[in-house]
Amino acid sequence: MSEIKVLDENLINKIAAGEVVERPSSIVKELVENSIDSGATEIVVEIEKGGIQEVKVIDNGKGIIKEDIPKAFLRHATSKIKTENDLFRITSLGFRGEALASIASVSEVEIITRTKTDDWGYKAIVENGNVINIVDQGAPVGTTITVKNIFYNVPARLKFLKSETREQMYITDLMENYALSHPQIAFKYIANKKLIFLTKGDGNLKNVIYTLYGKNTYENLIEVNCSKETITLKGFVGNSKLEKSNRNYQSLFVNGRIIKNKTITAAIESAYKSMLSINKFPLYVLQLLINPEFIDVNVHPTKAEIKFEDEQKIFKEVYSCIKDALINKEYIPTVEINYSPGDINNAISSTQTSFLNDNENKTFEVSNLYKTIEKNQSIFETVNDNNYNVNTYKQDIENNTNIFDYSNKISFENVSDNFSKPILNKYDSESNNLLPKMTVIGQIHFMYIATESIDSFYLIDQHAAHERILYEKYFNEFNDTGINKQILLTPYIIELSINEKDLVLQNIHLFNDLGFEIEDFGGTSISLRTIPNNFINKNYKEVIEELVANIQSYENDRLKSIDKIIYTLACKNAIKAGDKLNIKEMYSLIEQLRFCNNPFTCPHGRPTMIKFSYVDLEKKFKRIM
Ligand SMILES: Nc1ncnc2c1ncn2[C@@H]1O[C@H](COP(=O)(O)OP(=O)(O)OP(=O)(O)O)[C@@H](O)[C@H]1O
Ligand SMILES: [Mg+2]
Incomplete structure (x- = not known):
């Protein structure tokens, strides 16, 4: 049969x-x-x-x-x-x-x-x-x-x-x-x-953006209206103040159809190069009009992708439209990049990989470093306060003196006084630590702290080390009664997208445990009443947005999600490569690091320090064989 x-x-x-x-x-x-x-x-x-x-x-x-x-x-x-x-x-x-x-x-x-x-x-x-x-x-x-x-x-x-x-x-x-x-x-x-x-349906795109994304976005838009040989590109892109932590604010329409396309994303993001911080993405709402004969829309079952007849040409035309729009409105160093076909393929494939890594935190902020170097000329800072050492530090801790000098990193004017004192790790008994006592030699490159112990010399990555310290501190507090908070004197209003706000309100208890007391402020806004203690990152909007992205991407695995969220919080609040530190701050960092459960790596496994034993150094200099 x-x-x-x-x-x-x-x-x-x-x-x-x-x-x-x-x-x-x-x-x-x-x-x-x-x-x-x-x-x-x-x-x-x-x-x-x-x-x-x-x-x-x-x-x-x-x-x-x-x-x-x-x-x-x-x-x-x-x-x-x-x-x-x-x-x-x-x-x-x-x-x-x-x-x-x-x-x-x-x-x-x-x-x-x-x-x-x-x-x-x-x-x-x-x-x-x-x-x-x-x-x-x-x-x-x-x-x-x-x-x-x-x-x-x-x-x-x-x-x-x-x-x-x-x-x-x-x-x-x-x-x-x-x-x-x-x-x-x-x-x-x-x-x-x-x-x-x-929405009103009056044809005014800028008003629709206002309705969906709020006033702040509306006020930071740059218009794009540009015709090239094969395409017309119309709509709005965000200026550098609107940089985002993910690609959720990127809308591309080809002849009215919602499309995801790596060539166009790569072209737009390449035009923004040097304007945005590392791992930040531009906001855009763009309509690309093209003769339907130059595209194939019949390549994907849900019609969400299209194929262009000449991808390279599209890349170049989109790139040039966006670049022109940005140059007119913002200062961009005018080094014109002449993209060759090879470059274009590289740009597209790197966009592809970074698509995968959207929510990965890259902590190394070189751009910050260069800004500091420009301002400060010298990049090697030696300790000139020889009277300060680990014993004076210990004394300071016992006397409850303010060690961390936040003066150049946070202004407390917006924070109620009772809460402004940093809480430092308890100075535990020497037997608990995994690292020996160290003397600070100085700061190198505004990135590394040089220290020595009785038998070794260390280079400590200041950002990775602080991340580790904060990560463990936040983790313990979170599991205990919630991360310690400080009250903002005036609540801080943050505009979010509709979906972001929904997620925040659904997870309001989680945010509370993370130190952010939040209330609904109507529209797409929330109001922030508290922040975690000593939070030096004042870009609260960015922090909340990034936490939301974490919650979103790990919805199904709560444990992993909490870990990632706490890591994000630590990373956002840690001192950066490029931050100048004074001697007290360096001692404070080193001493807190010494008493971490795992002082050797940052929460994501990057080393916090490199050790050179003096014996090794002597071998390298051929003093001994
Ligand atoms: N809201 C509507 N108003 C008027 N006509 C409609 C509407 N919805 C469907 N139709 C008619 O029904 C037909 C079938 O719709 P259907 O969505 O199944 O196919 P389609 O839109 O032609 O193609 P596709 O499968 O790509 O969506 C359409 O071609 C259209 O003539
Ligand atoms: Mg249909």
Whole structure:
């Protein structure tokens, strides 16, 4: 008997749905794109329980005539392309005629639609992919599609969905991108009956950015409006004040379609070179217009990627548009880079690797060092206070004297006085330490502390060492009663994105334990009432954003997440390569390091010190053999 059978239509659709409908946000994507293609000027999206329970999309577009309703839910049925040639000049967002069939095969769908030539509308239910029961229904011109119980008949898929809040975040992210890519459409986005945002649809992109990202972003935008041989690039990029710790604020649209593309990302980020700190990313909202014949949109099942006919040319044109925009607005050293094809490939592949490392903290901040060197000329600092040594340091500790001189690193004007004193590690008994007593020789290169013990010479990386100290201190405090905090005299208001704020509020107790007491400040803002004790990094917004990114990326592994979060906190607050230290500060660092559980590496395994024994040195100088 033959073993090979042709599958029935419903099963084929279910299999195909796997590619199109991965999660509730895929449904929102397909429905909103259909609404945009239908010429709608107003689109309302309502979701319940992260879209898992219900997604409803209402538009005022052209509607579907009665006889086409069943066809709309058939696979490979579309009104958007007719011939093979059309495939090479696609101007609509949809073209495969697959979305509705795929959605209907994994959920329960209801459609109400009316065209402007009809006097009333129609309502239909779609069950198991088949349109049943089309009835007359009073309705305005346009289409409303309601999708319920996604994956009710594919439990394996349901299991792979994340939490409702997480699924909602994916949808919010997507909705922001539609609002940004189509400022001429009024979007209303409601989740669990709560209005998340509303855009006017007056075509003003800058106003949409204000609605989604707030005033601070709005005030730091640089306009891009540039035409080259093959592309036109329009929109806004952030100035250097808007540098971000991840790529969440990068929106690229190619002919209205939301796209991720490494060539363009690499071109934009290359144009920013030297303007942003290491491992920071620019904000951008850019629309790239290109003749559809020069691109292939049919390369990815969810249409999220495209292929350009000439990648090198696109790179050069995008790079030059962004560079011009930045040069007009910001000071950039004018060394023009003439990118050769090899350079471009390098830039793209390094963007690719850094895509993977977005949330990795790179702690070595050379740019900082150079700034200091410029200011201070000398890069070798010897100790001129010979009277200060480890014994005086011990004395200071016993007398409770302020050791860490924060005066040049933090101004306490915004911090209530009771809390301004640094809390130092208890000076434990000498038997607990893993390192010998040391004498500080001086600071080298504003990066390393040179010390000596009875038999060795040490170079200690000041940043790595401080990171280790803070990491252990924060870890202990966190596990005890929470990280010690200090109260800000005036609360500090931070504007976040919608999703970031959601995550902060959901994890408000965790932030509290980390030393950040936070309250909802309305809109997309939060207010910060406390910070961890002696927090010298005053860029609170950046710190909160980075903590949010950590929470986001380690959602599934709480333990690992806490570790990473505490590490981030330590890294953000540690003295940097390039910070000038005085003798007391150096002793304080060394002494605290000596009593760490693991003084030899930073929390990520980089060494904190290099040791040269005097015997080794003598061998090197051939004094002994
Ligand atoms: N909101 C809507 N308003 C008007 N017509 C619609 C709407 N949604 C769907 N249609 C019609 O139903 C057809 C099928 O939609 P479907 O999303 O399945 O395919 P598509 O958009 O043509 O291609 P793709 O699979 O790439 O999305 C569309 O071609 C369009 O004619
Ligand atoms: Mg479609």
